[in-house]
Amino acid sequence: MNKEQQAWIGASAAIGQFVENFQPDTLSEAHYAAVYRALIDTVSVAVAGCHEEACTIARGYLAGRRASQHATCWGPGIQLPIEDAAFQNGVAGHVLDFDDVSSPMRGHPSIVLLPALVALAEALDKSGRDLAAAYAVGLEVIVRLSRPMMSDHYAKGWHSTASIGVLGSTAACAKLLGLSVKQTSNALGLAVAQAAGTRSNFGTMAKSFQAGHSAACAVRSAMLAHHGFDSAPEAIDGKYGFMSLYADGESLAQSLSLLGKDKLELLDSGIEIKKYPLCYATHRTIDGVLDLREQYGLTLDQVSHVEVTANYRATAPLVHASPQTGLEAKFSMQHAVAAALADGYVKLRSFRDENVRRPHVQAFFSRVSVHEEAGPAFPRWNNIVVHLKDGRHFEKRVTMLRGSAEMPLTDEQLFDKASDCFSFQEVLDPSEFLEMAMQLRDVSIRQIVAALPVVDN
Incomplete structure (x- = not known):
């Protein structure tokens, strides 16, 4: 290396x-001339095209956005x-x-599906049945x-929540809007034009931007096609x-030919x-560490080091070995293990910056090592060895x-999680929202959204 x-x-x-560092005085008169020529050309061409069908459709869509089609920002x-x-809401x-x-x-399906669907359903006064379908x-x-396509797509660095999620969310929005086959095809093409998302942004605000952007793109694609x-x-x-x-040009024929002919993935893959x-790639290890901690009464001070071994590609998202912020720590096996041993839990407060930075x-x-074994990527497994200072x-x-x-949370555990999330914003009683959401089949989305508590700024 030179x-x-x-x-x-x-x-x-x-x-x-x-x-x-770029300074405007670097520009000469010739540079200014080149820019104003580009400006004249671009604006002139845009004026010439302003009444083309694509522009007329785009203005109609934007007028709808400015008019009555509004939805609620969850929380505020x-x-x-x-x-x-x-x-x-996606962010x-x-x-x-x-x-x-x-x-x-x-990846995370609901975060690209539900912010888009709930916003559309609330604005258009759709029912819970419409949204569920x-x-x-x-x-x-x-x-x-x-x-x-998933194995190589994710391994290359794509954030599949965003890159694939935008297509599924667009299809969902097309269903909610009652689009025709041709309109849905057009919407999907528009979604492809906006598909993006990189795992390089894991541990930063940009990861949540990618999810929110995909939800917004799905709405935009379906509405423009409409x-x-x-x-x-x-x-x-x-x-x-x-x-x-x-992807790598894999054929979709076999997989997509089963649409509408096989069990729905909603229950089949679940x-x-x-x-x-935090990142799902840590969860098996957290389960194991917490179980060992409880079974043997372990404390962080007793532990010399921890070895984590996982199957091939299982730890790909875990890009921060020495996190300094809560967002970074969400993609760190090292923090997951340390927090579980130190506190006996891994909760929302575990990812406050000050808790991540505890000396x-x-x-x-540095005492947590993470390795992957060669072999198949599925089924997933983690092996945890906790070494104590006494040998x-x-x-x-x-x-x-x-x-x-295979081991879903019970309704009671889900409600406990929801209550913890609401209390994180000092909302103590989400019961009306929980009860209304459980009546999804029989109520409108506006009724469910109206039951959400408002979080003070």
Whole structure:
């Protein structure tokens, strides 16, 4: 490696330095001329095209956003245009990394489905039955798309919650809006045009942005298609489509041919409700560490080091070995183990910055080793060995995961989790919302949203 390579600070930092340091007086008259020429050309062409059908449709969609189509921002209770509400609620629902999971997707389905669907359903006064049907459709599309492509797609660094979720959420919104086959195809093409999301952003605010952005994109795609905006019918599986660009050209024929002909994924692969508010890749280890701690009365001070071994690609999202913030700690096996041993729990408060930075917790990070074994990526498992300073060690292998489709949380455990989440914002009684949500089949979405407590700023 030469000195120039050693000094390389990375693309984002290099761009940032350029942006910060660039001075306007660098520009000559010729530069200004080039810019005003571009300005004249661009605006002139836009004026010429302003009454083309695509522009007319776009203005109609935007007029609807500005007019009566608004939805509620969950918590603060303010009204926003539906696309903005979907974005805001998507960010809020993903930032704690406590939202549910789909194993085939290797991502979080509800956070791209429900902010979009609830915003649309509230604005258009749809029923709980309408929303449930749309959710089932969206999850089905997510899982059927995920199965052929997920392993390599995720391993390459795509954030599948966003990159695949936007397609499923768009299909769900299309169902809720009653779009035709052609309109749904157009909506999906528009979703492909916006699909994105990188695992590089894990541990930052941008991860939750990616989820919120995908929910908003789904609303935008479906609404534009509803107004008549078109796209390429081969945007997903054409030569230059999603499967070629985002995957490895895997065929979707077998998986998608089962749509509507097989058991619904809503129950078959299931929705996995998280027990702990951090990356799912840590949960088996947390279960094991907490079990060993309780069984043998362990404390952090007694432990020399901990070895965690997992199956192939199981720990890919865990990118922060020495986290300094709560967001980073949500993608750290080291913090998961240290917090579980130190406190006997892993809860929302475990990820306050000051709790992550506790000296005894920080000092323990280097004592947690994480390894993957070669072999199949499924079924998932974690093996935990806790070594004590007195020479003893305790070991536990965890295959079943609390909160998974095979070992789901009970309703009582779910309500306890919900109450903990509301109390985190000092809302003590969410009972009206919980009761109304359980009546989904028989009420409107407006009724459910109206029952949400308002959180003070």
